[in-house]
Amino acid sequence: MRIRTMRKLHPVAIAVAIAACTSAFANADSCQRPYVEINKLQGATAESPVVGQTVETRGLVLATLYADSKTPQLLLQSLQPDLNDQTAEAILVTDSVLAQKTAPGTILHLRGTVREINGMTALTNTDNSFAATCGKTTAPEPVPVKLPRQTNDSWERLEGMWLSFPQPLIVNDTYTLARFGEVLVADKRLRVATEIEQPGKTASQFEAAQQLSELMLDDGSQIQNPDPVPFVADGLAANRTLRVGDTLRGVQGFLLQTKQGYRLLVSQMPTHDATNPRPSAPPAKTQQELRIASFNVLNFFTGEGKNPFPTKRGASSADELTRQQAKMVAALAAMDADVIGLLEVQNNGFEKGGALQTLVKALNQQVGSDMYQAVLPKEKPGTDDIMVAMIYRSAAVKPVGQAAVKLDGPFSKGSRPPLAQSFVHTTSGQTVTVGINHFKSKGSCPKEPSADSDQQDGQGCWNGARVAAATALNQWLVTNPTGVSTDYQVIMGDFNAYRKEQPIQTLEQAGWQHLANATEVHSSFVFKGRSGTLDHALASKALHAKLQRFAHWSINADEPEVLDYNMEHKTPEQQQTWYAPTPYRSSDHDPLYMDFKF
Incomplete structure (x- = not known):
C-alpha cells in the first residue's frame, strides 16, 4: 500500500520514523505554544476563513499520502474535535520533507500558511523552526459515511478525514483502473439520464441526484500503470476481471479534493465481490x-x-x-x-x-x-x-x-x-x-x-x-x-x-x-x-x-x-x-x- 497509516505500519517502522522525527524537530518549546485547532482552520464554508494567514496548529498525523513518490504529503487531524458536522477535522500538509520524516501516530506542531489547493484546505510553506513532535497517540476510528450524500457540499465537511463506508459500493467505471489505479463507485448502478428521463429539465434533475451517489476510489499511488492492478480480487487477468456492476465491500480511506473532484485514497484494499459475473453465450435458438x-x-x-x-x-x-x-x-x-x-x-x-x-x-x-x-x-x-x-x-x-x-x-x-x-x-x-x-x-x-x-x-x-x-x-x-x-x-x-x-x-x-x-x-x-x-x-x-x-x-x-x-x-x-x-x-x-x- 502506498499510504502509510497508523494501523498499517510495522511497529519497527513506526519507531524508526518517530526517532528520526524527534531528532529533526526537537523544538520542545513549540509544544507549549498556543495553536489554532484544525477545525477552526477549516471553518464551516467551502473556503477556510483564514486563507493566506500564517498560523500555528497541532494535530495527529493521520496518514502519509503518496508515500511512494518524491512529494509525499501529510494529513493532520484535530486533537479536539468540535462536534460540529459543518467543519472538517483534518487538513493537508504539503511539506514533503516533513512527510518523509514524520510517522503516522505522531502529534505534530506546525507553523505555516493556509491555502486552498484545488478547493482542498492545506497548510503550506511550513516553518520547520517551529515544527515539533509533541508525543504520539492511538488512531481514531474512521468516520462512517453512506452514499448518497445529502447535498453537493457534503464532502467539504469531511475533506482530509478518514472515512469508512458500511454499505457495499457498486463499481460504475473502470476506465482509469489500469492506468491510474482508480475506480468509480456509487451506491447503485448509475444510468445515462436520457436513457431513463426525457431530455431537458427532468434529465438534468436525474443526473444531479446521481452525482450525490458517486465517489472515485484511488489506490493512493502516483505511479502510472500500477502492477499489480488494484481493487481486483486475486489480481487482474484475462479470466479475473473487475466489471461494472461488481461490488466492493469494506471501503475505507482518506477524502481529498483535487482538480478532478473529490476522491477517496483507500487505506486498505476493499473486498471485491463479482456480483455482475460474465455472461455465458446467448441461449441456443430453435431451428424454427x-x-x-x-x-x-x-x-x-x-x-x-x-x-x-x-x-x-x-x-x-x-x-x-x-x-x-x-x-x-x-x-x-x-x-x-x-x-x-x-x-x-x-x-x-x-x-x-x-x-x-x-x-x-x-x-x-x-x-x-x-x-x-x-x-x-x-x-x-x-x-x-x-x-x-x-x-x-x-x-x-x-x-x-x-x-x-x-x-x-x-x-x-x-x-x-x-x-x-x-x-x-x-x-x-x-x-x-x-x-x-x-x-x-x-x-x-x-x-x-x-x-x-x-x-x-x-x-x-x-x-x-x-x-x-x-x-x-x-x-x-x-x-x-x-x-x-x-x-x-x-x-x-x-x-x-x-x-x-x-x-x-x-x-x-x-x-x-x-x-x-x-x-x-x-x-x-x-x-x-x-x-x-x-x-x-x-x-x-x-x-x-x-x-x-x-x-x-x-x-x-x-x-x-x-x-x-x-x-x-x-x-x-x-x-x-x-x-x-x-x-x-x-x-x-x-x-x-x-x-x-x-
Whole structure:
C-alpha cells in the first residue's frame, strides 16, 4: 500500500520514523505554544476563513499520502474535535520533507500558511523552526459515511478525514483502473439520464441526484500503470476481471479534493465481490427461429498497401490485428446469428484482403465451414474511413432483391450510409428486410454555434443530425429500397442516441417498435460512469409480434478496457496474462441479438 497509516505500519517502522522525527524537530518549546485547532482552520464554508494567514496548529498525523513518490504529503487531524458536522477535522500538509520524516501516530506542531489547493484546505510553506513532535497517540476510528450524500457540499465537511463506508459500493467505471489505479463507485448502478428521463429539465434533475451517489476510489499511488492492478480480487487477468456492476465491500480511506473532484485514497484494499459475473453465450435458438444481431466491432481495420500498420483507427500492428480478430470472431461465433449487422468496419472494399472479407473468412474458419457470406452492395458505402456491413448464414437465409445503400441527405456526411437487405428465412419461407445503421456520434462538436451544438439538454452534440438521419431512414425504408415489399422489417445498429432521446423517439413516432421491453433497463455502453443504450433494434409492428427474445450480450461495456487486444502500456507478461481470444472486451459496445419465430 502506498499510504502509510497508523494501523498499517510495522511497529519497527513506526519507531524508526518517530526517532528520526524527534531528532529533526526537537523544538520542545513549540509544544507549549498556543495553536489554532484544525477545525477552526477549516471553518464551516467551502473556503477556510483564514486563507493566506500564517498560523500555528497541532494535530495527529493521520496518514502519509503518496508515500511512494518524491512529494509525499501529510494529513493532520484535530486533537479536539468540535462536534460540529459543518467543519472538517483534518487538513493537508504539503511539506514533503516533513512527510518523509514524520510517522503516522505522531502529534505534530506546525507553523505555516493556509491555502486552498484545488478547493482542498492545506497548510503550506511550513516553518520547520517551529515544527515539533509533541508525543504520539492511538488512531481514531474512521468516520462512517453512506452514499448518497445529502447535498453537493457534503464532502467539504469531511475533506482530509478518514472515512469508512458500511454499505457495499457498486463499481460504475473502470476506465482509469489500469492506468491510474482508480475506480468509480456509487451506491447503485448509475444510468445515462436520457436513457431513463426525457431530455431537458427532468434529465438534468436525474443526473444531479446521481452525482450525490458517486465517489472515485484511488489506490493512493502516483505511479502510472500500477502492477499489480488494484481493487481486483486475486489480481487482474484475462479470466479475473473487475466489471461494472461488481461490488466492493469494506471501503475505507482518506477524502481529498483535487482538480478532478473529490476522491477517496483507500487505506486498505476493499473486498471485491463479482456480483455482475460474465455472461455465458446467448441461449441456443430453435431451428424454427430466426436470429438477427448487431455488433459495433470497434474499428476493425486491416490496413492498406505494403505498409498497412499502424492503421488509421484500429490495430497498430499485425500482432494486434491477430489478437483483435480472434476476440471478434469468438464473439460472432458464439452469438450464432443468421444475420449480423456490423459497424465500424474499415471501408476498404469488398474484395479479398479487405476488412469485411477478412472477418468473414476468419469467422468461417472458426465455425468450421463457409457458413457465412457478406452482403455486397453495388455502390461503395460512402467515403468515410468506416462503414456498416452485413453478413448472413447462407443455410438459414437467402438474400432477395438488391442490397441498398443510401448515400444522400444526412448520410452524405456525419451519419454513415445505412445498408438494407431483404432475406427469405429458409425454414419459414417468410421475408424480412434488415437495415443496419450508424448515426453521427456525440463527439467533435461543431466549432460554430448551431442546432447541432450541445443544447445542454442531455443529448450532446449533433442531435439535430441524428434526428435528420432518423427521419431520412424511415422515409427511405418506406420506399422498399431493396425492391422487396414485406411487412417484416427491422432496423438496428449504433444510433448514438439513448432510449429517451429524440432520434429514437422520432423512429418510434413513425411506427417502429422498440424491441427492448420498456419496463426493463438495458445497457450497451459505459461512458464516464454512466451506463446506457446506444445500440438499438426497432421493428415493424408485424415483425415485433413475432419476437421471442431480445437482449444485449454484456461482454464488453462492463469490462476494463485494458483487457482488450491492445498491447501498448503493458509489460510483456501483461500482454499475455491480460489477453485471451475470448469474446470478453472484444469491443467497447455490447452486441445485441433478437430471435423471431414465424
